[in-house]
Amino acid sequence: xxxxxxxxxxxxxxxxxxxxxxxxxxxxxxxxxxxxxxxxxxxxxxxxxxxxxxxxxxxxxxxxxxxxxxxxxxxxxxxxxxxxxxxxxxxxxxxxxxxxxxxxxxxxxxxxxxxxxxxxxxxxxxxxxxxxxxxxxxxxxxxxxxxxxxxxxxxxxxxxxxxxxxxxxxxxxxxxxxxxxxxxxxxxxxxxxxxxxxxxxxxxxxxxxxxxxxxxxxxxxxxxxxxxxxxxxxxxxxxxxxxxxxxxxxxxxxxxxxxxxxxxxxxxxxxxxxxxxxxxxxxxxxxxxxxxxxxxxxxxxxxxxxxxxxxxxxxxxxxxxxxxxxxxxxxxxxxxxxxxxxxxxxxxxxxxxxxxxxxxxxxxxxxxxxxxxxxxxxxxxxxxxxxxxxxxxxxxxxxxxxxxxxxxxxxxxxxxxxxxxxxxxxxxxxxxxxxxxxxxxxxxxxx
Numbered sequence: 001x002x003x004x005x006x007x008x009x010x011x012x013x014x015x016x017x018x019x020x021x022x023x024x025x026x027x028x029x030x031x032x033x034x035x036x037x038x039x040x041x042x043x044x045x046x047x048x049x050x051x052x053x054x055x056x057x058x059x060x061x062x063x064x065x066x067x068x069x070x071x072x073x074x075x076x077x078x079x080x081x082x083x084x085x086x087x088x089x090x091x092x093x094x095x096x097x098x099x100x101x102x103x104x105x106x107x108x109x110x111x112x113x114x115x116x117x118x119x120x121x122x123x124x125x126x127x128x129x130x131x132x133x134x135x136x137x138x139x140x141x142x143x144x145x146x147x148x149x150x151x152x153x154x155x156x157x158x159x160x161x162x163x164x165x166x167x168x169x170x171x172x173x174x175x176x177x178x179x180x181x182x183x184x185x186x187x188x189x190x191x192x193x194x195x196x197x198x199x200x201x202x203x204x205x206x207x208x209x210x211x212x213x214x215x216x217x218x219x220x221x222x223x224x225x226x227x228x229x230x231x232x233x234x235x236x237x238x239x240x241x242x243x244x245x246x247x248x249x250x251x252x253x254x255x256x257x258x259x260x261x262x263x264x265x266x267x268x269x270x271x272x273x274x275x276x277x278x279x280x281x282x283x284x285x286x287x288x289x290x291x292x293x294x295x296x297x298x299x300x301x302x303x304x305x306x307x308x309x310x311x312x313x314x315x316x317x318x319x320x321x322x323x324x325x326x327x328x329x330x331x332x333x334x335x336x337x338x339x340x341x342x343x344x345x346x347x348x349x350x351x352x353x354x355x356x357x358x359x360x361x362x363x364x365x366x367x368x369x370x371x372x373x374x375x376x377x378x379x380x381x382x383x384x385x386x387x388x389x390x391x392x393x394x395x396x397x398x399x400x401x402x403x404x405x406x407x408x409x410x411x412x413x414x415x416x417x418x419x420x421x422x423x424x425x426x427x428x429x430x431x432x433x434x435x436x437x438x439x440x441x442x443x444x445x446x447x
Contacts, residue, residue, distance in 0.1 A: 006034045006077065009050060015043030017084075025079040027059060027442075028072045028406040037081040041101075041159075041167070041198050044080070048196060049165030051078060057440045058163075060192045062103065062131030066138045069402050070191060071414050074441030080196065082133055089199055090173065093118060097173055099157065099201040102133025118204045121148035121239075123314065125322030133197040139189030142321065143276065143314040145363045147239025152188035157201030160187060160194075163433040173201055186428070192439045193447060194432045208278035212288055213240060213310040215303040216273040216295050223298035224271050225340050230294045231275065232365055236287055240276025242317050243343075243362040271360075274317060276310065320361040323403050326372035328381045330388055334397030336367040342395050346371060349387040353380050367397070378408050385412050393417070415444040 007018055019035040038044035051058050057075030061067065062082055085103035093116040100109055106120075107128045113119050124130055124140035134140075136158070141150040148154075157171035170183040187194060218224045224243065231241065275291055277284045292302055305313050323329025334342055343362060346369065350358045359372040373384065385401055392399045399416045422445045429436070429447045436447070 006056075009054065010034065010036060010047065010078075013043060013046045013050070015039045016047055019081075021079060024064065025061060025081075027067055027070075027076060028409065030073050030076050032059070032079040033077050035079045035081055037084055039084045041085065041161070044085070044196065044198065045161055045165050045167055047078075047080070048161050048163065051437060052164045052435065055435060056437065058196075058437055059439050059442075060133070060137070060196050062134030062137075063105070063126070063129040064134075065126035065130045066134060066140075069138070069400065070439070070442035071446060072406070072409055072441065073439070074446070075437075076440075082131060082196075085198060086131075088112065090201075096204045096206075097156070097201060098204060099173065099199055100132055101199045102131060102136070102197045104132050106130050106132060106135055113204065114207065117207045119207045120154060120202050120204055122151045122154060123318065124151075125318040125324075127318070132200055136188055136197055136200050137190060137192050142318045143240045143242060143274075144278075145366050145368065146241040147237070147276075147278070150188070152185055154202045154204075155184055155188055155200060156203050158184050158187055158197060159199040161196045161198055163195065163435065163437050167198075168195070171201065191443055193429060193443045194438065196438070208280075210281040210284045211276070211278050211307060211310040212284050213274055213276040213305045213313050214288060214291055215301075215305065215313070216275070216299045217301040218271055218273060218299055221271065221344070224273060227273060227295050227298050228340070228364060231291070234290070234294060236275075236291060236294070237277070237279075238275045238287070238291075239278045240274060240314065240317075241363065241365045242274045243271045243364045244274065244317065244320060244360070245271035246357070246359050274313070276314065317361065320359060320372070321370050323370065323372040326359075326374055326403055327376055327405065328373040328384065328401070329403035330371050330385065331400045331402055332369050332371075332388065332392045332397055333399075334367045334369075334392065334395045336365050338395040338397070339364050339367045339369060342391060342397070343369060345391040346388060349384060349391060353384040353387060355380060355384050370402075372403075378405065381405070382408060382411060389413060389416060418445055 010016055010018055015038060017037040021031045021035050025032055025035050036047055056077035058078050058080055059076055060080045060082055082103040085101040087101045090099040121144050123142035123144050124135055135151050139150050139152050157173055159169050161167055277287045355373045355376050357374050362369045389399050401412055401414045425444050426447055
């Protein structure tokens with residue numbers, strides 16, 4: 001199928017803009033034959049029905065902030081740009097529920113909610129650009145993970161166009177609406193492989209009055225473990241618990257945080273722990289003082305960031321989590337009780353593989369660790385990835401290689417090794433997308 005033929009097939013559909021592809025729509029250096037931008041759900045349905053008939057490979061695009069995650073596509077005919085679908089569909093502030101189309105930017109949704117003193121407690125990296133559909137498709141999270149979870153914890157309804165063009169609604173518009181299988185959760189984290197998300201309904205919270213983030217420069221790795229146990233067992237209710245550490249730090253890594261952390265002797269051999277609170281001002285103040293008492297025997301320094309300074313610090317932490325500019329960026333998930341030990345094994349593996357500059361950003365009490373290597377060659381990237389996979393498997397966790405040079409992707413287990421759950425995922429994929437049209441080859445086990 002050539003480009004002209006593709007255009008000729010799609011042009012009769014009203015409400016579809018067609019474009020020649022450019023690098024913005026490349027997936028691992030693979031360009032689609034055409035870019036289609038629907039301006040309505042009915043137009044998108046007709047496009048997907050045609051794609052189903054013609055066996056075209058489709059990849060939905062929001063802002064493309066997470067399009068680097070996944071295997072190389074095995075079929076990529078049409079990129080579907082969802083950004084014209086950005087309507088606020090339903091919003092009753094008193095009900096603490098909102099429904100928006102998938103192409104709306106999360107930033108725009110957040111600003112609209114702020115005018116009503118409400119918020120959706122999800123703050124993924126690139127939240128200024130990311131779209132609602134992309135955030136749902138990747139089950140995104142950011143610095144608020146410990147207190148609020150991922151986007152799936154706030155998603156109560158979803159509208160999806162199935163690969164055959166059928167429009168389906170799951171969930172509803174009230175918080176307690178699920179009877180039987182919770183299909184809403186199935187699409188959160190499906191990375192565009194099961195259907196094209198057209199709208200989402202979220203439950204909301206009143207906006208907190210005050211924000212604080214405390215940076216604790218810890219005396220040693222052992223002291224870090226002690227402080228984390230104290231936090232987990234105390235009456236503290238943090239919304240952010242993140243740890244940042246770097247091995248053999250250099251100017252590249254230091255420059256990314258020094259504007260906010262200039263008063264700290266940051267990135268010494270011990271990690272830095274960031275604890276955030278969001279609540280009424282009095283409650284935040286009480287918890288900050290309690291944390292200081294809990295942590296004081298184990299820290300070298302304590303810095304408190306309030307209000308906008310706290311939010312800027314969280315923005316920096318989110319950028320670390322995203323692995324921007326890293327040659328290799330890996331995410332691992334383990335039982336939180338095993339996370340501290342795994343951190344130590346990651347550092348040992350980095351030393352063994354000659355990874356000189358490693359940045360680790362951990363949601364340590366949630367068992368999620370991100371690691372970024374900036375200057376490793378292909379051989380080191382491969383050996384480090386496989387070493388991390390072995391370490392993670394020994395802790396019964398899983399791994400996703402989120403960023404790596406395209407030319408070595410085929411040699412790496414991007415989604416970890418095949419496990420029993422992968423066969424279940426394949427059966428779900430085959431049931432919902434029998435022709436394997438959506439994001440073909442990009443997901444777990446080459447689905």
